[in-house]
Amino acid sequence: MADPQALRDLWLRQYHPAPEGGTTLVCFPYAGGAASYYHPLSEALSPGVRVLSVQYPGRQDRRAEPVRTDLHALADEIAEVLSACEEGPLVFFGHSMGSTLAYETARRLREGPSPEQLLGLVVSGRRGPDTVRRETVHLRDDAGIIEEVVRLDRGSAALLADPDIAGMVLPALRGDYTAVETYAPRPGARLACPVSVLTGDADPQVTAEEAAAWAGATDGAFRLRTFPGGHFYLNARRDAVTAALAEDLAAFAAPARV
Structure with a gap:
């Protein structure tokens, strides 16, 4: 195994200081996204909560590395x-593809030597893992992939209209869409930790029933909260989402203090 500090520097980003010994919130970006997406959340929760953002291969400072196309x-x-x-207690938070990836990472920690380390999982903008939709965005040409991204996030239209920027992000987008659209959960134990779901009421990617299906992923407590907005509702509802996460963090940590 590589040196732990080298691994941490490669995969994890911490943007703001936080006290040692508390709960760490580990954030998983969406398809095509990067660790820096969670910089505002880290700032909002600092210094009370230590926030780490996962940097996937194939983007930003890891752009030279191959994009992973297998979510498992x-x-x-x-x-x-x-x-x-x-070390210490962890809570996972993911949005869109990041939700599925956070869930699969949580399953691996549950099967590891310290399953109690994960206090809870918060997922956003993603269907329960056992729901099925046939999606083929990853098979489209470049223009088709950009069209889908803009459909879900109109704020990205101006950036992706720049050929240089589009050229930089398209490999990560195609690889991530391949990973999430070919994903299928493997049989195995359900999670034991609580699961909290955040969803937008006008998200074309997630119906109310598909969001509620996350209840089947855990034997722990389950909570579902709905916000106004589409797939990237959290951009416009940043304060409300931050408050919801702070509430979940406190609730997840409470049993550990008993």
Whole structure:
């Protein structure tokens, strides 16, 4: 195994200081996203909560590395990194593809030597893992992939209209869409930790029933909260989402203090 500090520096980003010994919130980006997406959340929760953002291969400072196109393989890598580098209680938070990846990483920690380390899982903008939709965005040409991204996040239209920027992000987008659209959960134990779901009421990617299906992923407590907005509702509802996460963090940690 590589040196733990080298692994941490490669895979995890911490943007703001936080006290040692508390709960660490580990954030998983969406398809095509990068660790820096969670910089505002880290700032909002600092200094009370230590926030780590996962940096996937194939983007930003890891752009020269191959994009992973298998969600299970990527979850294996991230679980290995967290097991080697992080001590103390963890909470996972993911949005869209990041939700599925956080869930799969959580399953690996549950099967590891310290399953109690994970206090809870918060997922956003993603269907329960056992729901099925046939999606083929990863098979489209470049223009088709960009069209889908803009459909879900109109704020990205101006950036992706720049050919240089589009050229930089398209390999990560195609690889991530391949990973999430070919994903299927493997048989295995359900999670034991609580699961909290955040969803937008106008998200074309997630119906109310598909969001509620996350209840079947755990034997622990389950909570579902709905916000106004589409797939990237959290951009416009940043304060409300931050408050919801702070509430979940406190609730997840409470049993550990008993």
